[in-house]
Amino acid sequence: MNARYRRLEERKLIKISMSIGSVLTIWAIITGILGDSKSIIFDALFSMVGISLSGVSLFVSNFIRKPDDENLPFGRSQFEPFAITVQSSVIIFLCLYSLATSIMDITDGGKVVELGVALPYLITSILGCFGLWLFFKNKAAKLESEYVRIESTEWQLDALLSLGVLIGLSLGYFLKDTSLDYITPYLDPGMVLIISILFLRIPAQTFIKNIRELLQFAPDDEVEERIHNAAEKMVLDQGFLDSLVRVAKTGSSYTVEIDFLLPMSLSAMEVAELDVLRQELYDQIKGSFPMWLTISFTTERKWMI
CATH class of the missing domain: 1.20.1510.10 (Cation efflux protein transmembrane domain)
Incomplete structure (x- = not known):
C-alpha cells in the first residue's frame, strides 16, 4: 500500500x-x-x-x-x-x-x-x-x-x-x-x-x-520469522558458517540487523558480489512497512556480537 x-x-x-x-x-x-x-x-x-x-x-x-x-x-x-x-x-x-x-x-x-x-x-x-x-x-x-x-x-x-x-x-x-x-x-x-x-x-x-x-523487545511476529528464515536459507545456499539476526519493531517501522559469518575461503568476495546478496535478501524480507536494514559480512565472530 x-x-x-x-x-x-x-x-x-x-x-x-x-x-x-x-x-x-x-x-x-x-x-x-x-x-x-x-x-x-x-x-x-x-x-x-x-x-x-x-x-x-x-x-x-x-x-x-x-x-x-x-x-x-x-x-x-x-x-x-x-x-x-x-x-x-x-x-x-x-x-x-x-x-x-x-x-x-x-x-x-x-x-x-x-x-x-x-x-x-x-x-x-x-x-x-x-x-x-x-x-x-x-x-x-x-x-x-x-x-x-x-x-x-x-x-x-x-x-x-x-x-x-x-x-x-x-x-x-x-x-x-x-x-x-x-x-x-x-x-x-x-x-x-x-x-x-x-x-x-x-x-x-x-x-x-x-x-x-x-524498550525494543523482539516483535515475535510473522515478519521476524520471515527474516530469520531468509537469513538461515542464505547461510545454507552460500555455504556461510553462521548468521545472527536482530529485529526490533517500533511503531510500524522495523529495525533489522543481519550479520553473516563467512569462512576464510570466501574472505576475498568483492563488494559488488556482497551487494548482490544484500539485494537478494532484501527482496525476500521487504514488505509494506518501513525498515531500517543493515546487512554485514565478516570472517570473525567477534564482529557479530
Missing part, C-alpha cells in the same frame, strides 16, 4: 472520529448533568479523553513522517508507540479514577437516575458507536494502522459503556415499586464499577505492547 495514501487515510479517519466524538461528548455531558448520572458523565469524560488523544495521534502521525535530521538521525518511529503508550495510560487512569469514585458513591448510599432523560442519548450512542467501531475496525485492518485500530477500540469501549449504562438504568426502571427497589440507587455507580474493571484489560494490553516496542 502506498505510504502517502495510508497517511492521508489515517488523518481523514482520525478527523472523522474527532468530529463525531465531539458531538456525542457534548450531548453526553448535557444528559449526564440533567439526569445526574455518574455513568453517563463517565461516558462523556471517556469520549473527551478519546478526542484529545485522537488530536495527539493526528499530530504524531504527521510528525513521524518528517525526514531524519541531525537531532533524530535514526528516524522518528519511536514517537508512535510513545504516543499510544500515553493514550493507554490516560485511559487506564480514567478507568481507575471512575472505579474509585463509583466505590465512594456506593458507600455513600448510591443515587437514583431517571431513565427518561438518558434514553435518547443512550440508544443513539449504542447504535452509532457500534457502527463506528465496525467501520474503523475494518479500515484499521485494510490500512494496517495502529492509530486507526486505537480509534476503533475507543468506539468499541464507548458502545459497550453506553450499553452497560442502559442495562443498569433499565433495571432500575423495572425494579421501581418492587421489593427490590432498594437496589436502584446502587445500579448507576455499580455499572460504572463493573465497566471500569472490564475496560482496564484493553488499554492495559495496548500499554504493555507499546512499552515492549519502546
Whole structure:
C-alpha cells in the first residue's frame, strides 16, 4: 500500500472520529448533568479523553513522517508507540479514577437516575458507536494502522459503556415499586464499577505492547520469522558458517540487523558480489512497512556480537 495514501487515510479517519466524538461528548455531558448520572458523565469524560488523544495521534502521525535530521538521525518511529503508550495510560487512569469514585458513591448510599432523560442519548450512542467501531475496525485492518485500530477500540469501549449504562438504568426502571427497589440507587455507580474493571484489560494490553516496542523487545511476529528464515536459507545456499539476526519493531517501522559469518575461503568476495546478496535478501524480507536494514559480512565472530 502506498505510504502517502495510508497517511492521508489515517488523518481523514482520525478527523472523522474527532468530529463525531465531539458531538456525542457534548450531548453526553448535557444528559449526564440533567439526569445526574455518574455513568453517563463517565461516558462523556471517556469520549473527551478519546478526542484529545485522537488530536495527539493526528499530530504524531504527521510528525513521524518528517525526514531524519541531525537531532533524530535514526528516524522518528519511536514517537508512535510513545504516543499510544500515553493514550493507554490516560485511559487506564480514567478507568481507575471512575472505579474509585463509583466505590465512594456506593458507600455513600448510591443515587437514583431517571431513565427518561438518558434514553435518547443512550440508544443513539449504542447504535452509532457500534457502527463506528465496525467501520474503523475494518479500515484499521485494510490500512494496517495502529492509530486507526486505537480509534476503533475507543468506539468499541464507548458502545459497550453506553450499553452497560442502559442495562443498569433499565433495571432500575423495572425494579421501581418492587421489593427490590432498594437496589436502584446502587445500579448507576455499580455499572460504572463493573465497566471500569472490564475496560482496564484493553488499554492495559495496548500499554504493555507499546512499552515492549519502546524498550525494543523482539516483535515475535510473522515478519521476524520471515527474516530469520531468509537469513538461515542464505547461510545454507552460500555455504556461510553462521548468521545472527536482530529485529526490533517500533511503531510500524522495523529495525533489522543481519550479520553473516563467512569462512576464510570466501574472505576475498568483492563488494559488488556482497551487494548482490544484500539485494537478494532484501527482496525476500521487504514488505509494506518501513525498515531500517543493515546487512554485514565478516570472517570473525567477534564482529557479530
